[in-house]
Amino acid sequence: MAGGPLDTEGLVTLLDHHGRRQSDERFDDLASRLAPSDLRDMYRAMVVTRAFDDAAMALQRQGELGLWVQSLGQEGIQAGSGKALRASDYVFPSYREHVVAYQRGLDLPQMLRLFRGLEHGPWDPSEIGFHLYTLVIGAHTLHATGYAMGMDRDGRVGSGTEDDGAVICYLGDGATSQGDFNEALTFAAVTNAPIVFLIQNNQWAISEPTTRQSRIPLVHRADGFGIPSMRVDGNDPIAGYAVTSWALEHARSGNGPVLIEALTYRMGAHTSSDDPTKYRERAQEDYWRERDPIARLESYLTEIGEFPEEFVAEIEAEGKEMAERARTLVRSWPAPPATSMFDHVYAHPHAAVETEREWFERYESSFTDTEAAR
Template sequence: MVQLLTPEGVRVEHDDFEFTGTTEDLTGFLRDMVMARRFDTEATALQRHGELGLWPPVLGQEASQVGSARALLGHDVVFPTYREHAVAMCLGVPMSQILGLFRGCDAGEWEMLERFRNYQIIIGSQTLHATGYAMGLQYDGMVGNPDPADNAMVVAYHGDGASSQGDVNESYVFAASYNAPVVFFCQNNQYAISEPIALQSRIPLFQRAQGFGFPGIQVDGNDVLAVHATSEWAFNRARNGEGPAFIEAFTYRMGAHTTSDDPSKYRRDAETEEWRGRDPIARLTTYLRNEGAVDDAFLSALDAEAKDYGASIRASIATLTDKTMDEQFRTVYAEESVALEEQRREYADYLATFEENA
């Protein structure tokens, strides 16, 4: 497993990977993770107050998402699951629009869809979309160019549970066959809802990649330095035309799978406490403190900023508006199809039955 920062906040070396960023980059990563955690905390509370129908927490996985997101470049495209809140934040997606999906205001429409695609609720199907898009980048001549600024790649996020899905494994086959510029970023948070990873795979997930014909690597998913370093490696080789790669970010879902889940039914408190000692924010804070890069004043200011950000998230709920079903149908495709129009009429007729019985 690639690790560059221990849970105690000590920098260590690795034979094949190193973090080449600056201390300023790391303080930025710390801010990203703190803000992402605050957003997630507020969203969870909003669901408990009845403002959202459901919420999938990202608590504990901030380093996996921030470290990989900060390795993305201008033309790269993300195909997320339904939990990549920190990635969305790093890319500048308006986070209130993310809340709109879970409030039921729309089907998941937000600015920057060209870079950060729709959340995918169907487990694993985004990997097929990502692989197809990556193949398209090849045909568009956006891979392997002399000028790195002309190149692009795709990252498909998925969880350990999704790795057991047929769609995902088919994506691996196509990605390898066509040498597609796609990186499969697996956040192994140890549980597919209530099923532990030990029941899903007899070998570490990253070793599966070899069977499909592309490299796989396991990284400490709570170490933002290591995640960033391995992501840079995988993203660069994809942009350069060297094909797909698989990153297994070994992390832990500290909270519930979603707010409708009770993790106390299937995992021990001692296990959760053990992982709490590997917290990604705490270890980076310890390192930066020891380096003299942050102090109490910096952290107090960051805490105040996070509180203000939380207040803005709560206030944004009142600005969300519902889209009508007619609007939803109109935005499925760029051009209306006969089949979709038929579905729209069927839905209108269905609604009319309620009006008649009112």
């Protein structure tokens, strides 16, 4: 695919797929900020999230979830970029950034309230600096840009202190074709908003390969907007960290937006409702399985002697505990009362909602009366 959207031109790699450290003088300094404990943090986030991801997929297959969206295979760029974030930064995810959610402090099983159909927003975005998932492709890129414009107005960039912040907005290869994303780039560019757009090019938008979205690498989308950009190996958590750190610092310093394209691979189906055997070859999946981000970091940690047995045991236990708790919690959650459908439609009372709520409550209680009369 020379010259096409999956060409490996300009890809920053600091760990090759055997887990060997590569040098890139532009990013070596940033990568060297990662102490062994930081590397293990990233490893932990990837492994625990994968255990959760597996459990959630099984729950969907057992009929406990309406849908599940796996992060399988994309943990590298998520863990690397998530590690580069500060508390003062704000995340606008798309809907499969489970590793970043974990890193921001979300108790992952709570997320399943969304996928079980109990509610649409199971976490407080402002508490953890991680907005709700947005299922309409690309729509959130504008919200992220507006939020960044607000941070800029609030004087949250360019002070040179830890209080400086930026927005990071995750999107996929398919989203780059949306008008909203192109408008987001326009608004971000002309307002010099402190935002990093991170495209996880996982090569598939459900069944459509990246060639259906672009004839050139997606990173070049930035050029026409005058936005600096970088391309990174998405299955290399160290490069993901270094490149995202560079981008966030650029944005936090008041230098405006940055676009990153992380080339990765969606190892699973698009969602639990999808069947990739209809449109892609097993050989391609095998090729990318060899490039797994977890195995890659594991080799490196082993190589540098920073992968003690007790650490392995500890995160294995954490993953198991997370999966077990997900299974228990999901089955323990009752459906909310039907009248909760009327809650929070508006912040102030609205006559139509109040009238319908009252009618529905009367209707419901009429059945209770019938039951009681028997």
